[in-house]
Amino acid sequence: MTDTQNPSALSAKNTSQADQSIDFSMVIASAVHDMKNSLGMLLNSLDELRQEHGEQLSGTRGFNTLQYEAERVHNDLVQLLGIYRLGEQTLSAHIEEHFVPDFLQENLARHTPLLDGLGIQCSVAADDLLGFFDEDLLTGVLNNTINNAIRYTRSRIHLTARQQDDYLVIGVEDDGRGYPESMQHSGPVSFGSLDFNSGSTSLGLFFASTVAQLHNQGGRKGEIRLRNGGQFGGGVFEIWLP
Template sequence: MRMLMSSLVLVVLATIAGLGWSISEFAALQNQDTATANVNSRIAALKLVGSTLAISFDSETGLSDSFIRNWNKHNTEQLSLVSSAEFGLPRSLQLQFDTGAPLLLESNEGISLHYRLPNTGKILNISTNLLTPPEVMFTLNELYTIIFYVGVVMILLLWISPLIRQLVNLSKVTEAFGMGELGQRIKVSKTSYISSIEIQFNRMADCIQELLDDNKLLSSAVSHDLKTPIARLRFGIEALEETQNEQLRVKYFQRINRDLDTMEDLVVTLLSYAHLEQANIQPDLQPIELNSWLRDIVKHCVHPERQIDFIGFTKPVVIYTDPKYLSMQVNNLLSNAVRFSRSRIFLMVIVDEAGLWVHVEDDGKGIDDEEAMQVIKPFVRGQHSRGNAGHGMGLAIVNRIGQWMGSPLCIGHSTILGGARVSLHFKSFTEKSD
């Protein structure tokens, strides 16, 4: 992570600085080349004129003075004729000049051209105010360029700094989570550049923690619930080995079969719960008219000692869900109601401002408020269900399906029957006209 952030900052800074410097140097080079080319072209023209004038003045001396006066009146480049004795040069330049080649000298006043006239013993001088463009080390344009790119760098750093902080925070949280601190979560900001990654990390962390919690509950609960039937099996087998009475052997065989049925039921329940993972659920969503669908469920749920009444909504209502998983939810709720009720059970469909509700109410002892969030966990049973059959998995299965299917479980009190009211909530539905 540190290497990523360092490389990100270095690449941005190097790109801006390198590109800015390259553009500035190219522009300066273009300007300098233009000025130099202008000076060189004028010097070349003057050399051509000077060569022609030197030949003319060296052969015809009478016209030189008038031509020079007239030239100097109309041109900035000034002509003059001086004797060779007045034109002093260093020895190295004098040797070059004696060969007949023109001499170009440059001073603070400008560039001058000098031509030797061998027949007359004079020197033709062409003085100009032209100067070779100096190599400026630092200009005002370069200062403005530096200020501009420093401003760009500062703006980019202001943009990158929140990203760096978010990446550092993500790195710290993932490291702590990997070290076993499963409660670590990232606080997601609306302005975060990586909010989608942070949200996905939090979801992943929730799934991992939930999976580990389920494994702990399952391992502890399974070991506890299996001890009793295993012990009974051991006692039953020992009793079978010791008795010769046929009636007692039949009785012991029946007890062993019941214990095996209990163990098999526990294993099936565990497998059903373990299958209810988000990755395993592939819902087949279908439109279901809820009133008629629940009425069919009640017809097949017949109990000789319990009266199950269905109270549908006044209008047909359609929901989009998977009938298989919805059936698992409703059947588990009805099974719990049959187990804990005294005589009556209501299955109702209610529509209000919050959405559509499927209520299962009974006239049993109910579920205490402090136990409502505990009984939805695997193998956790309320204090009023200690003496009843079951493994404490019914509501856990309903809650697990509701998390993935969008039909969350709600637990409350029945105002009609006085017992528990366990509900499924559906936010989206469609009412049909009769």
């Protein structure tokens, strides 16, 4: 006797299997987006608490650590979303004109409460330049770089901007021990060079390099450069935009 199944039952089974076929990367991206927004609200709340209870909280190690780590995770999530969009081929640069000194001051202002709480001095030396770049993407790069400098500096961070060889060069310097020799380089950072088995994947550098390369003009692409020296002799991060 031949065993047959009801065609309608087979159809229902196949439909059920199709419904369970989930694009996991999209689920992760959606979750990351929600977490990023939640952390953004948390950071705003921390800023409000610092303003309301500045004397009690500003010098508190635990509060400063909380704000620093929340900012760091928020930056990581921003980068992950950018890399997801890169993989989906939906990440692009929307180039607009910006007055560079104002752009740097606005980005620094976001970190000023934490810098003050940690006793870190920060200065800006920017030529009066008009730059053409994607404000959101470059903000993501600067936020991560400043946050990284906060981690490794001793007491000072310096933001710079100049024009060199027909490039807009924006830099973040600190007075820490500087980059190890293995990290000092110029040019693009490939995804294949990331080491997910180590404590530091250099995901931020890959994101910054990607953002730089999205800025191109006349066949020239942007790039990042890492070296030691600068005004304080510590680490110097630069993003070069054509």
